[in-house]
Amino acid sequence: MTRAPQKRRLETRSKLLQVAAAIVQEHGYSGLRVEDVVARAGVAKGTLFSHFKDKDGLLAVLIGEEVTRLLDGMEAGGTPPDVAALNARLAPHLDYVAQDRVIFDLLLRYSGTTAAEPDEVVAASFIRQVAMLTGWLQTLQAAGKVRKDQPPELLAEGIQGFLNHVLGVWFCAEHENDASPADALEPYLRAWLLPPA
Amino acid sequence: MTRAPQKRRLETRSKLLQVAAAIVQEHGYSGLRVEDVVARAGVAKGTLFSHFKDKDGLLAVLIGEEVTRLLDGMEAGGTPPDVAALNARLAPHLDYVAQDRVIFDLLLRYSGTTAAEPDEVVAASFIRQVAMLTGWLQTLQAAGKVRKDQPPELLAEGIQGFLNHVLGVWFCAEHENDASPADALEPYLRAWLLPPA
DNA sequence: TTTCGTTATTGACCGCGGTCATTTTTATAA
DNA sequence: TTATAAAAATGACCGCGGTCAATAACGAAA
Numbered sequence: 001m002t003r004a005p006q007k008r009r010l011e012t013r014s015k016l017l018q019v020a021a022a023i024v025q026e027h028g029y030s031g032l033r034v035e036d037v038v039a040r041a042g043v044a045k046g047t048l049f050s051h052f053k054d055k056d057g058l059l060a061v062l063i064g065e066e067v068t069r070l071l072d073g074m075e076a077g078g079t080p081p082d083v084a085a086l087n088a089r090l091a092p093h094l095d096y097v098a099q100d101r102v103i104f105d106l107l108l109r110y111s112g113t114t115a116a117e118p119d120e121v122v123a124a125s126f127i128r129q130v131a132m133l134t135g136w137l138q139t140l141q142a143a144g145k146v147r148k149d150q151p152p153e154l155l156a157e158g159i160q161g162f163l164n165h166v167l168g169v170w171f172c173a174e175h176e177n178d179a180s181p182a183d184a185l186e187p188y189l190r191a192w193l194l195p196p197a
Numbered sequence: 198m199t200r201a202p203q204k205r206r207l208e209t210r211s212k213l214l215q216v217a218a219a220i221v222q223e224h225g226y227s228g229l230r231v232e233d234v235v236a237r238a239g240v241a242k243g244t245l246f247s248h249f250k251d252k253d254g255l256l257a258v259l260i261g262e263e264v265t266r267l268l269d270g271m272e273a274g275g276t277p278p279d280v281a282a283l284n285a286r287l288a289p290h291l292d293y294v295a296q297d298r299v300i301f302d303l304l305l306r307y308s309g310t311t312a313a314e315p316d317e318v319v320a321a322s323f324i325r326q327v328a329m330l331t332g333w334l335q336t337l338q339a340a341g342k343v344r345k346d347q348p349p350e351l352l353a354e355g356i357q358g359f360l361n362h363v364l365g366v367w368f369c370a371e372h373e374n375d376a377s378p379a380d381a382l383e384p385y386l387r388a389w390l391l392p393p394a
Numbered sequence: 395t396t397t398c399g400t401t402a403t404t405g406a407c408c409g410c411g412g413t414c415a416t417t418t419t420t421a422t423a424a
Numbered sequence: 425t426t427a428t429a430a431a432a433a434t435g436a437c438c439g440c441g442g443t444c445a446a447t448a449a450c451g452a453a454a
Contacts, residue, residue: 172309
């Protein structure tokens with residue numbers, strides 16, 4: 001039976017998160033250094049690691065919050081009317097992840113989480129994402145906008161695969177071309193989801 | 198105009214690679230430490246980094262060679278007769294990558310390479326893989342075993358996406374279940390490639 | 395208030411990847 | 425041979441994430 005954390009601890013934790021968010025704002029996720037965080041938070045290094053398993057654990061909270069926010073935005077409009085609209089709905093998420101390889105790497109590390117440890121923010125957001133997609137696909141199948149010969153769960157997880165694929169390619173290419181990775185996603189989505197003509 | 202490397206340099210390089218391969222044999226890719234390599238090779242640390250950009254550069258050579266070997270095996274049998282056979286043909290590659298997250302991470306970092314820097318072993322193997330898949334798919338399309346409404350290049354790159362997706366999930370799950378990741382791949386491949394019934 | 399077990403914080407220390415000014419070795423020309 | 429410039433190798437040094445025994449702060453009971 002673990003006790004409730006003391007007030008001081010909660011304050012330290014939120015201070016660390018607040019400082020970390022500020023540094024990310026200034027220098028990006030890849031510019032975040034543990035020593036900077038603890039220095040600006042006025043705390044010893046060991047303290048940070050008593051609050052978060054490791055640097056990734058800290059990043060996971062920050063990134064998880066952002067992803068959750070993006071999911072809220074995606075869900076807001078209800079089921080998109082067709083595949084093109086679905087593609088557009090996913091664009092903000094792609095643009096966010098595409099901004100920094102650190103985000104991509106971290107999300108990928110949790111990307112397979114279908115259950116277990118729902119306390120983790122990132123894991124929870126993945127579960128939510130796949131649930132959201134599955135729901136949409138069910139509706140689209142009923143409307144005849146999406147192929148019906150495969151279960152919506154498989155289609156949903158396939159979409160996650162394509163998201164990662166497109167992002168992986170994105171980070172390899174030198175993108176002077178300022179297009180969004182969502183553009184690269186569309187042909188895959190069409191081929192994956194559209195019913196045979 | 199850069200000169201040809203001296204004999205001594207080539208010997209040092211191959212010694213480093215040989216020692217690194219031995220350590221991987223003993224402790225796995227994730228057990229490879231730069232300091233161990235240089236110690237056993239009887240060389241200073243800086244020498245290693247004059248031969249390879251960083252630790253990943255060294256690993257890339259080792260892993261690239263192995264992937265190339267696997268590709269040789271895959272190509273040996275010619276075009277697989279159908280989707281199920283194609284899935285089986287990909288199994289050795291999946292099993293190899295699934296053995297250590299380090300392999301997966303490294304390959305992913307190069308996974309989008311469609312051209313450029315063909316001197317890198319890993320990049321070259323990716324180009325070769327997609328070319329091989331594209332050729333197979335063309336043949337299978339002609340034989341009516343695979344959907345014809347999409348260009349074989351797109352189908353091939355989609356397969357690469359599914360390979361990575363399946364592996365990502367693989368590394369998240371605790372696989373007491375000793376099944377191969379190829380089992381997880383099959384439903385995706387069927388849904389992605391099979392012509393509408 | 396004092397005591398005392400628990401919780402929270404501390405910071406010196408470590409492992410390990412990576413750098414670079416310096417030194418050694420090699421190949422070539424005088 | 426000897427001089428010399430380029431190539432190769434060296435190892436002390438650094439940055440940064442992460443550890444852990446020691447210490448301080450807290451809160452409930454006496």
